[in-house]
Ligand SMILES: Cc1cc2nc3c(=O)[nH]c(=O)nc-3n(C[C@H](O)[C@H](O)[C@H](O)COP(=O)(O)OP(=O)(O)OC[C@H]3O[C@@H](n4cnc5c(N)ncnc54)[C@H](O)[C@@H]3O)c2cc1C
C-alpha cells in the first residue's frame with residue numbers, strides 16, 4: 207500500500223446511487239492486516255450518510271466478477287475513507303492499489319444509521335472493523351451536539367482501528383482487547399454492560415462480529431435502550447435485485463443492501479438469522 211498524490215476529476219454527480227470511476231488518493235496500512243484507502247469520489251462524498259456503503263470493483267491485475275461492499279468510514283469534501291481488512295483475493299488486490307490507480311465504485315448504497323431527534327447521549331460499540339461505519343456517525347453526532355461515548359473492542363492493540371476518530375469527538379472512549387494488550391482484558395461486551403448500567407444513554411449503535419451485536423442488542427433490550435446494528439451479509443448485486451443478502455426480521459425478509467445494512471436490533475430475528483460471513 208502506498209500514500210500520496212492529488213485528486214483527479216472523474217466523479218459525476220447525478221441521481222443516487224451512481225457509478226463513478228474514482229481516483230485512489232492514498233492507500234496505507236494502518237494496523238495489522240488493515241488498510242485505509244482514501245478515494246476521490248465526488249458523487250458519493252456529497253451524498254453519503256453515516257452507515258451507508260459503496261460497492262467496489264477491484265479490477266487491477268484480475269477481473270473479479272463480484273463487487274466488494276465496504277462501509278464509508280468518513281466523508282470529507284470530495285473524498286471518502288474506506289477502512290478495510292485484508293481477508294481474501296479482493297482485499298489483497300485492494301491493498302496493492304496505489305495513488306496512480308483508479309477504481310470503479312457504486313455508491314452511496316443502503317440505509318445508514320438513524321439519529322432520532324430526542325437523542326442526547328449515544329453509546330457507539332465497535333468490534334474490530336466494526337469501527338468502519340461508526341466513524342462518520344461519531345462525527346455527525348458530535349456536530350449535532352449529541353454526547354458520544356465509545357466502547358471499542360479488538361483482538362489485540364495492533365488491530366484496534368478508528369481510535370483517533372473516536373477520541374477526537376467522544377466524551378469518553380473505553381477499550382477492551384481479547385489479550386489485554388490495550389484497555390481491559392476481554393470482550394467489549396463487559397464494559398458495555400457496565401456503561402449501560404450507568405443509565406445515561408438513550409441510544410446504542412453497534413457494529414462488529416454478529417455475536418457481539420446480538421449480545422449488545424440483548425443488553426439494550428434488558429435495560430430498555432434503543433439499539434441499531436449494522437449487519438454484514440454476502441452481497442452480489444448490492445442494489446436489491448439478487449436477494450443474496452437477506453436478513454430475517456419480524457417484518458419478513460429484508461435485503462441488507464437496501465433496507466439495511468443498519469437495522470433496529472429489536473427488528474432482527476437473531477435465532478433464525480442467516481449465517482453471516484466469517485472473518
Ligand atoms: C454492507 C457491508 C459493509 C462492509 N464494510 C466493510 C468495511 O468497512 N471494511 C471491511 O474490511 N469489510 C467490510 N465488509 C466486508 C467485506 O465486504 C468483505 O470482507 C470483502 O468483500 C471480502 O472480500 P475478499 O475478496 O477479500 O474476500 P473473499 O476471498 O471473497 O472472502 C474472504 C472472507 O470475506 C467474506 N466475504 C466475501 N465476500 C463478502 C461480501 N460480499 N460481503 C461480506 N463478506 C464477504 C467471506 O465470507 C470470507 O469469510 C462489509 C460487508 C458488507 C456487506
Ligand code: FES
Nearest residue numbers: 444446448449463
Ligand atoms: S446484494 Fe443483491 S439483493 Fe442485496
